[in-house]
Amino acid sequence: MKHTLVAAAISLALAATASAQLKIGFVAELSGPQAPLGQDQYDALMLLIEQNGGKLGGVAVQVIKEDSQLKPDVANQVVDKLLEKDKVQIITGVTFSNIMMAVHKKITDKGVFLIGSNAGPSPIAGAQCSPYFFSTSWQNDMQAESVGKFASDKGYKNVIAMAPNYQAGKDFIAGFKRTFKGGSVIDEIYTPLNQQDFSAELAQVASKKPDALYVFYPGGLGVNFVKQFQQAGLNKSITVMSASTVDGTTLPALREAALGWMSGTFWGPDFPNEANQKFVAAFEKKYNRIPSQYAAQSYDAAQLLDSAIRKVSGKVDNKKAFHAALKAADFKSVRGNFKFNTNQFPVQDMFMFDVAKDAKGRVSLRTVAKPLVNHTDSYAAQCQMKAL
């Protein structure tokens, strides 16, 4: 009897410490050229947790940070560790689509909630959708669709589209063409993914004199492309609309070279809503840089978790209740309007920005138009969402 009591006391004590600290796994690209994206995701997540005194939804949390190194095999290993050793019930982050495709099924099959704060490849928005997956960013095509609609609104007739020759490059051009009406894409130029110098292609583009150029060159490629474009003197003669090319992670390396470039996405640091103003001010104060959209997405993921954990009073193992709490998306998103579609991707307004100097004279993104209102992705219809 005595032994049983002791055992019961110990197990209760263990259970108490376990529930006192909720473990959350964070997976992202934290090394290599793409690390600034993962770093912004991490910093924004930790910002909200710090603002809440180390808690989400009133429960103390421990974030276990893992670097997926943009390698699907490494991502699999770190996710295995999070699931088997750390026994986390929530994972957030994930930067690249190929990493998402590698770990999405493994995590959701296990009944662990995955709150994606960047990558949104089409399969998981469509046929492979899961009730355990929520996205606080976008489906990959949405940014491209925003630019396409903007180009139609502007009445551009001849547009040249350029992207690296890989899946995302093709998706971003397909997304653009889906919403670009009334004009034509006179040329599509795909460059090898490892090509760093674009002088040959830029000379081709200049000779064709298009109304506008649409480009998708993420990360370091975008830095090269924008610099070379500006040096060729083309900023003056050709309007450039971009997706995932000039953003908070590349602008510090570009500065004035990118002035006048347009970019289509869902959020900008100049949004006037109160939640955003507070977020941007706090982020700049703590990290001394302008937050990128990757930070905004991750901050919303943290806010979503905060609201849902509070709703279930920390009992995230009641999966049905926790799922309903997440689905409700009862938080003030930094982007303004936010709710989940049937495939648990956001329904949101999409914007166009141009690169301009902000009030403090820093080169940043400035809102210029809202081409798409309450936009949903094109794959939700293919998603047969299972009930939990």
Place this chain on the structure above:
Amino acid sequence: MTAQLALSQLLNGLQLGVLLFLLAAGLTLVFGIMSFVNLAHGSLYMLGAYFGAATFAKTDSFTLAILAATVGAGLVGLLLDRFALTKLYTRDHLDQVLATFGLILFFNELIRMIWGPGSIFMQVPDALSQTVDIFGFTYPSYRFAIIGAGLAVALGLYLLIQKTRVGMLIRAGATHPHMVASLGVNIKWLNTLVFALGAALAGLAGVMSGPIMSVQPGMGEPVLILTLVVIIIGGLGSIRGAFYAALIVGVVDTLGRAFMPTIMRGIFERNTADAAGPALASMLIYLFMALVLALKPQGLFPATAGATR
């Protein structure tokens, strides 16, 4: 396709070519004279870009940036040669590849620790930020400057190698190292000099690419691959070969990228051409390399006709 477009593409090819030459010159000398495979040559290029960008940001002087990059990379080369690599010169090539690959990882991580994982800012110097109008098309003046600087360095190297005593020793060392050593020349000193010179040239190439390319960890690897192609085509150990091969690779690669997709569209339907064009264009220099290897295994301009290594 107009004549202007072709000419501007030719200039682009030339610009890529001279940049490759700066890298290939050092690599081919080190290989030719010391029989040493230095995969970390791309890291010296990266270091040059970082030294230059940091100096430019601090002092606002591009001249100082170039100085910092060449001297800095040269010094790193010197230290590498004296301390890290000296034991490896007598080992076989596989050991050298392994060790210098390790150095690539080391330098990438070092740069990441100092300057962070993202790319850092480096602008074109104001004096060269304009475009030049020639024959009815505009061309960035900075790229003209690269071509000019590259050709000047090539001329300087030619004079150094062909007309000076040091150059004579280098030439002799490339073909008959033991003979040179037995004549009382300190071959070790000669090796260090050659290694540092190659490193300085790589640093120069790095700082000149800084305003065009993104300055980020790992920027040296893609360019290293092209450089290896150049020295294979040119003939190992031959500066002259490196020069012509660099220009050929630069022009073939650029013209291929510019016109291959259009040519393919004339042959195939649009979808096939869009897929095949860029792929074939990026393969072009490797096909060219294979052709050269098949017809002239020693490269186009081998250091000497009878050299065995």
